[in-house]
Amino acid sequence: MIAYFGLLSLFVALAAMIAQSIIPATTLAKNTSFKNDIFFKLMALIGFSGLSLALGLLIYAFLVSDFSIELVALHSHTAKPWIYKISGTWGNHEGSLLLLVWMMSLYGFLFSRIHPEQKVALQCHGMLTSGLLLFLIFTSNPFNTADIIVTNGLGLNPLLQDIGLALHPPLLYLGYTGFSLAFALAVSALWQKQMSANLIRALKYWVTIALAFLTIGIAMGSWWAYRELGWGGFWFWDPVENISIMPWLSGIALFHSLIALEKRGAMRQAVLLLSIIGFTLAMCGFFLVRSGVLTSVHSFASDPARGVFILSFITITTGAALTLYALRASSFASSHTYHFFSKDMGLVLQNALAIILTLTVLWGTIYPILMEIIIGKSVSVGAPYFNSLFNPLAAIALLLAAITPALRWEKDEPGFITRLWPAFAAGVLGAVILCLYYFDTVITFALPFTIIGLFLILSCFPVRKWPVTLSHVAAGLIMIGITVASFAGKEEEALMQAGKHQTLANREVIFNGAIPVFGQNYVAERGEVKVDGHSLFPERRIFPVEGQETTEAAIHSTILRDLYIVISQPVAHGQYGIHLFVKPLISLIWLGAMGMSIGLIYSLRYTRKQ
Amino acid sequence: MKLTFLPLTLFAVLVALLGFHIFSHKQMADNFEVRQAPVQIAPKGEYALINFFASWCISCKAEHEILLKLKADHTLALYGVAWKDTKEALEKWRAQNQNPYHDITMDMNGKTAIAYGITGVPESFLIDREGNIIYHHAGPLTEDVVKKELLPRLK
Numbered sequence: 001m002i003a004y005f006g007l008l009s010l011f012v013a014l015a016a017m018i019a020q021s022i023i024p025a026t027t028l029a030k031n032t033s034f035k036n037d038i039f040f041k042l043m044a045l046i047g048f049s050g051l052s053l054a055l056g057l058l059i060y061a062f063l064v065s066d067f068s069i070e071l072v073a074l075h076s077h078t079a080k081p082w083i084y085k086i087s088g089t090w091g092n093h094e095g096s097l098l099l100l101v102w103m104m105s106l107y108g109f110l111f112s113r114i115h116p117e118q119k120v121a122l123q124c125h126g127m128l129t130s131g132l133l134l135f136l137i138f139t140s141n142p143f144n145t146a147d148i149i150v151t152n153g154l155g156l157n158p159l160l161q162d163i164g165l166a167l168h169p170p171l172l173y174l175g176y177t178g179f180s181l182a183f184a185l186a187v188s189a190l191w192q193k194q195m196s197a198n199l200i201r202a203l204k205y206w207v208t209i210a211l212a213f214l215t216i217g218i219a220m221g222s223w224w225a226y227r228e229l230g231w232g233g234f235w236f237w238d239p240v241e242n243i244s245i246m247p248w249l250s251g252i253a254l255f256h257s258l259i260a261l262e263k264r265g266a267m268r269q270a271v272l273l274l275s276i277i278g279f280t281l282a283m284c285g286f287f288l289v290r291s292g293v294l295t296s297v298h299s300f301a302s303d304p305a306r307g308v309f310i311l312s313f314i315t316i317t318t319g320a321a322l323t324l325y326a327l328r329a330s331s332f333a334s335s336h337t338y339h340f341f342s343k344d345m346g347l348v349l350q351n352a353l354a355i356i357l358t359l360t361v362l363w364g365t366i367y368p369i370l371m372e373i374i375i376g377k378s379v380s381v382g383a384p385y386f387n388s389l390f391n392p393l394a395a396i397a398l399l400l401a402a403i404t405p406a407l408r409w410e411k412d413e414p415g416f417i418t419r420l421w422p423a424f425a426a427g428v429l430g431a432v433i434l435c436l437y438y439f440d441t442v443i444t445f446a447l448p449f450t451i452i453g454l455f456l457i458l459s460c461f462p463v464r465k466w467p468v469t470l471s472h473v474a475a476g477l478i479m480i481g482i483t484v485a486s487f488a489g490k491e492e493e494a495l496m497q498a499g500k501h502q503t504l505a506n507r508e509v510i511f512n513g514a515i516p517v518f519g520q521n522y523v524a525e526r527g528e529v530k531v532d533g534h535s536l537f538p539e540r541r542i543f544p545v546e547g548q549e550t551t552e553a554a555i556h557s558t559i560l561r562d563l564y565i566v567i568s569q570p571v572a573h574g575q576y577g578i579h580l581f582v583k584p585l586i587s588l589i590w591l592g593a594m595g596m597s598i599g600l601i602y603s604l605r606y607t608r609k610q
Numbered sequence: 611m612k613l614t615f616l617p618l619t620l621f622a623v624l625v626a627l628l629g630f631h632i633f634s635h636k637q638m639a640d641n642f643e644v645r646q647a648p649v650q651i652a653p654k655g656e657y658a659l660i661n662f663f664a665s666w667c668i669s670c671k672a673e674h675e676i677l678l679k680l681k682a683d684h685t686l687a688l689y690g691v692a693w694k695d696t697k698e699a700l701e702k703w704r705a706q707n708q709n710p711y712h713d714i715t716m717d718m719n720g721k722t723a724i725a726y727g728i729t730g731v732p733e734s735f736l737i738d739r740e741g742n743i744i745y746h747h748a749g750p751l752t753e754d755v756v757k758k759e760l761l762p763r764l765k
Binding site: 073074153269273307315326327370 | 612614615617618621622624625627628629630631632633649720721723724725727729730
């Protein structure tokens with residue numbers, strides 16, 4: 001029953017999306033009622049309703065452990081806590097694809113109500129949604145019924161049984177799919193050979209929302225990795241992490257280009273190109289984990305056949321959009337003169353940097369594929385490449401972010417720098433103090449990064465506009481958090497017996513033994529460790545259904561530092577390995593990401609008022 | 611050529627690269643001809659041992675010698691089912707290890723694993739002439755298990 005109605009809802013949604021894409025352009029549209037708002041709103045509503053019903057049914061099937069649906073049997077189990085039964089819906093290829101298409105329809109529905117005049121964009125968006133729906137229904141049907149109904153399923157990978165990883169895909173996908181509207185609007189502008197003020201406003205609106213979700217989605221994935229993987233790292237330049245940071249970088253460039261476009265009518269071509277590229281990168285990001293092109297810890301079961309479908313979809317959509325751009329973009333070129341000392345130039349340089357950063361990450365990510373094709377050997381590109389190139393360039397970009405807001409539009413004098421001296425001087429002073437405190441010396445790589453981070457934060461005051469201040473301060477905090485946590489982090493481990501105490505990483509650590517505990521679907525050994533007077537309970541969990549073990553680090557967080565404890569398996573003489581990590585200022589990263597997203601959403605209200 | 615054609619050109623190069631990569635993987639896979647493991651793996655009429663394994667499974671290495679011995683003694687036909695594996699890894703495994711199996715299939719969609727109720731690898735199922743499962747062993751096979759549980763059941 002669930003499977004029948006689920007699949008039926010998908011077909012209904014597909015029909016509505018195809019109608020939305022094609023009918024307004026055909027001879028049927030001679031009857032103008034197919035071109036007016038109501039038609040689009042109705043089709044978007046039917047599409048959204050159909051997909052909501054389908055997703056709702058699938059979530060329900062997971063929640064009640066309906067093993068007549070093959071997907072549930074393969075990825076769920078009755079003993080799982082209910083919240084992971086729900087999040088397990090998207091812990092697999094078919095379910096996560098359904099989630100993605102549902103979000104496409106959500107955005108389409110909202111778009112049809114908030115910007116109903118963008119009819120060409122609505123048609124384009126309908127085509128995108130139709131294409132993804134076709135892919136879903138015909139190659140990745142989540143409602144396949146099982147030939148044999150088992151009494152219990154295979155369970156969900158224990159690494160995914162965590163709140164961070166329950167929230168990460170939905171938030172990230174809301175970011176990815178949001179760019180589909182920017183894509184559709186750009187295509188519509190190229191198609192109609194003009195960018196109206198309404199279109200620009202619509203672009204700004206949806207890009208802001210998409211970027212806010214993308215920021216928090218990426219940060220949530222990083223936060224999960226930090227908590228769950230047990231060694232205090234939060235970014236590994238994994239191909240799938242890279243593929244999520246690229247649309248973010250181009251999204252930031254797009255967001256700032258839109259500011260220039262609104263205020264000065266400049267950067268039209270950049271806005272169009274970045275809108276197309278942003279969604280393309282987002283689609284590559286979503287699909288690269290499931291096509292067998294790149295393998296990483298993130299990969300779903302790879303299937304080259306699906307990879308071919310996906311590549312075809314991206315080729316057709318982006319190929320068509322870029323062809324349109326190639327043919328028509330020159331009519332959007334602006335005869336804008338850029339004076340060197342101007343906010344305009346600052347934004348141009350920032351765009352250039354964002355693109356260079358994106359290309360740096362892209363090159364590092366596809367280099368292994370390239371080498372495998374050319375020399376037949378598999379190589380891997382790791383953190384050293386990315387860190388040595390990306391970090392300095394990112395620092396320069398953030399330096400620009402401190403300077404550009406102080407510049408005037410169109411033309412400013414070199415003397416503008418005097419406005420920034422106080423902030424810069426205070427930044428240097430603060431950075432010196434910070435470095436002396438954490439490193440006992442100023443001769444450290446952390447110094448330039450902390451200077452720039454503090455300078456960025458201080459340059460936002462006095463406050464000109466709150467959303468900008470919030471977002472830029474947040475960026476500065478993230479930079480300082482990453483720098484200090486990475487460079488000044490300490491760790492130490494020792495074998496300890498119950499009742500013993502030891503000094504690890506300059507902290508007093510007391511181990512009070514380990515006891516067995518039972519979770520709903522796991523058995524664990526839980527240790528009690530006291531660090532600096534705080535009681536922490538690290539665990540090693542065993543999940544019998546999936547046959548896997550996970551480490552649950554115990555973390556005590558304050559803004560100033562995280563205390564991070566991992567307990568090992570017991571070794572001889574009742575000893576356990578106790579590993580302490582001290583991560584100073586790491587919370588600034590998560591707080592900064594939240595601040596940036598809030599600043600972005602806040603800016604929507606702000607522009608509305610104007 | 612106008613500058614506006616540059617993004618399209620770069621995109622075409624990228625697509626060509628990825629497409630070539632995907633297709634070359636497909637070619638490698640096709641050469642091996644791995645089939646999906648059916649639920650009815652062994653033909654009726656003879657005793658068979660269905661062995662769920664994987665190229666990445668370390669415990670499986672422990673029982674590999676015993677499987678080779680079973681094959682050499684013509685005791686019974688072995689059917690291997692690769693679980694949560696990839697075609698490339700399986701090909702590599704075949705190149706590096708002697709093949710004890712009469713036939714190897716791969717459970718690509720997980721359905722066969724569900725049907726047999728396995729929760730890990732290696733697991734082995736002894737099938738009689740009528741196609742019934744008469745013995746199931748979870749974990750690597752040992753000399754002991756072969757002597758005490760498998761051989762006595764072969765009539």
